[in-house]
Amino acid sequence: xxxxxxxxxxxxxxxxxxxxxxxxxxxxxxxxxxxxxxxxxxxxxxxxxxxxxxxxxxxxxxxxxxxxxxxxxxxxxxxxxxxxxxxxxxxxxxxxxxxxxxxxxxxxxxxxxxxxxxxxxxxxxxxxxxxxxxxxxxxxxxxxxxxxxxxxxxxxxxxxxxxxxxxxxxxxxxxxxxxxxxxxxxxxxxxxxxxxxxxxxxxxxxxxxxxxxxxxxxxxxxxxxxxxxxxxxxxxxxxxxxxxxxxxxxxxxxxxxxxxxxxxxxxxxxxxxxxxxxxxxxxxxxxxxxxxxxxxxxxxxxxxxxxxxxxxxxxxxxxxxxxxxxxxxxxxxxxxxxxxxxxxxxxxxxxxxxxxxxxxxxxxxxxxxxxxxxxxxxxxxxxxxxxxxxxxxxxxxxxxxxxxxxxxxxxxxxxxxxxxxxxx
Numbered sequence: 001x002x003x004x005x006x007x008x009x010x011x012x013x014x015x016x017x018x019x020x021x022x023x024x025x026x027x028x029x030x031x032x033x034x035x036x037x038x039x040x041x042x043x044x045x046x047x048x049x050x051x052x053x054x055x056x057x058x059x060x061x062x063x064x065x066x067x068x069x070x071x072x073x074x075x076x077x078x079x080x081x082x083x084x085x086x087x088x089x090x091x092x093x094x095x096x097x098x099x100x101x102x103x104x105x106x107x108x109x110x111x112x113x114x115x116x117x118x119x120x121x122x123x124x125x126x127x128x129x130x131x132x133x134x135x136x137x138x139x140x141x142x143x144x145x146x147x148x149x150x151x152x153x154x155x156x157x158x159x160x161x162x163x164x165x166x167x168x169x170x171x172x173x174x175x176x177x178x179x180x181x182x183x184x185x186x187x188x189x190x191x192x193x194x195x196x197x198x199x200x201x202x203x204x205x206x207x208x209x210x211x212x213x214x215x216x217x218x219x220x221x222x223x224x225x226x227x228x229x230x231x232x233x234x235x236x237x238x239x240x241x242x243x244x245x246x247x248x249x250x251x252x253x254x255x256x257x258x259x260x261x262x263x264x265x266x267x268x269x270x271x272x273x274x275x276x277x278x279x280x281x282x283x284x285x286x287x288x289x290x291x292x293x294x295x296x297x298x299x300x301x302x303x304x305x306x307x308x309x310x311x312x313x314x315x316x317x318x319x320x321x322x323x324x325x326x327x328x329x330x331x332x333x334x335x336x337x338x339x340x341x342x343x344x345x346x347x348x349x350x351x352x353x354x355x356x357x358x359x360x361x362x363x364x365x366x367x368x369x370x371x372x373x374x375x376x377x378x379x380x381x382x383x384x385x386x387x388x389x390x391x392x393x394x395x396x397x398x399x400x401x402x403x404x405x406x407x408x409x410x411x412x413x414x415x416x417x418x419x420x421x422x423x424x
Contacts, residue, residue: 073406076395078360079347081385082413086337086376090261092311094252094276094330096322099314100216100244104129106231107209108137112239119222123214123242130239132231134210141203148196155189162186218244243324246317250276250293252330253308261334262298262311271295274313276322277329290321290328342379344414347393348372357385358392358399360407365392367401378414 106112110132117129165182168174221241225231231239254262265272272295278288293315302309313330315322322328348355348370355372358365370384385391392399393411 071404073363073404074395074398075408076365076399076405077393077409077411078390078407079343079393079411079413081341081343081387081389081391083339083341083387084413084415086340086342086374086379086381087333088335088337088374089376090254090258090332090334092252092254092330092332094250094313094328096276096324096326096328097249097251098218098243098245098324099247099249100218101241101324102215102218102243103238103241104212104214105238106132106212106233106235108132108206109232110134110136110210110230112225112227112229112231115223115227115239117220119220119240121220123218123220125214125217127214128211129214129220129242130212132210132212134207137203137206137210141200141207144196144199144203148193148200151189151192151196155186155193158182158186158189212239214242216242216244218242245320245324247314248317248322248324249296249312249314250274250322250328250330251310251312253303253306253310254332256302256307256309259298259302259309262295262309265295265332265334266298273333274315275331275333276313276315277331278321291315291317291319295332337374337381340374340381341383341385341387342376342381342413343391344378344393344411345375345380347391348380348382349396355382357382358396359385360390360392360405363404363406365399365401365403365405 113131113133115130117123117127123129162182165174165179169176169179219242221243223240224237225239274293274295276290276293278290293313296312296314298312299310311332313332343357347357349357354369356367356369359368368385370382372380372382374381392405395405399405
C-alpha cells in the first residue's frame, strides 16, 4: 500500500470493520486507494448515487422497450381496386356560340312608338318586337294607290280608242299614223299602271318595316333604345339582339396531331359524344357537367400559327346551362379502355424511381410498384396490382413498409363515365 501523499489524511482506514477477515481483506486490497481512505458519510452518498443511476438507466431502457413495442397503428382510408371501363378523351378549351343571333335594327326612319317585349324574354320567330310611327308611309301608300287608279282609268279609255281605231283602219276611216299614235298611248299608260303598282308594293314593304318582328326564335338581349326615340336606318347601334339559345354550339381547338382521330370520328356512323364542363380543371371535385352534345364537324384547315384545328360540337342545351360567349372545358371521347384497373390519383404515390401504392395485408402495409398507363380526371389506370386488392387511399404520409394501420373508412371507387383523360 502506498503512503498518503501530501495533503492527505494520515489517519488509518475509516472502515476497519468492513475489511476485517481474510476475504474482506483481499477485497479491500483491490479497492482504489482514495475510496479506502474516504470518510464513511461520503462513501454512503457515493454508493446511493451509483444505485440511483443504475435504477434510472434500467427504468429508461424498460420504458423505451415498452413504448416501441406498443406503437399505435396509423389511421388510414382504403379503397378496393376494381375493373371498369374507362373512356379515352381529348380535352380543350372552348367557346360557346349561338347558332343564330340577330341584331334588331330599324329599316325605316321613324319614331319608336312601342316595345312589345321585355329584356331577357324568350320570343318565337315572327313574334312582334317593336312598332315605328307609320303615318308618313301610309300616306305615301295611299298616294300611290290614287295614282294607280288615275292611270288605270286613262288606260281603260285608251284601250277602247285603240279598238275603234283598229276597226276604222280596216275601212281606211283613220290613217295609219293615228292608229300608231293610239297604240303608243296605250303602251305608255300600261307602263304607268305597272309603275304605280310597283310604287304601291314598295310602300307596302316600307309599311311592313314599321312592325318589327323577330326573325328567329331566341332570347331578347339588353335594349339600347327606349320608346319615343327617333330611329334612323343609319344608326350604328340596334335596338337589341335576339339570340338562339337552344340548340347551341361550342367551338374548341385541338392539336393537329389529333387530326386522324378526329377524321375517323366524323366519318364514323356513330355520333361521338362531347361533354362541356364549367370548370377548366376537370380533376377538381367541384367540376360540374353542363351538357352532353355531339361532334358535328372539323374545320377545313389547320392553323399555321398555332398548329391546331378548330372543332365544333352541337348541344341541345335544354336546361340552358350553356351561354353564348361562355368559356368551357370540352371533353371529346375517342374510345374506351375495357375492364382496366383504375384507382383515384391520391392512391398512387410518386417515388424517386417509380410510382407505387400501399397495399393492406392483414393489419400491415406493403409497398407495391405500379405503372400508370393512363390518367383520367378522377381515375388513374394502373398495372401491378390485382383486382380486389385493398389499397391505402388516405394517410400515406405517415406510412412506411411494414407499418401497422387501422382502417377508419372504406371509400367507393369513382365512376369513370365523365372522366377527362390524357396519356401519361
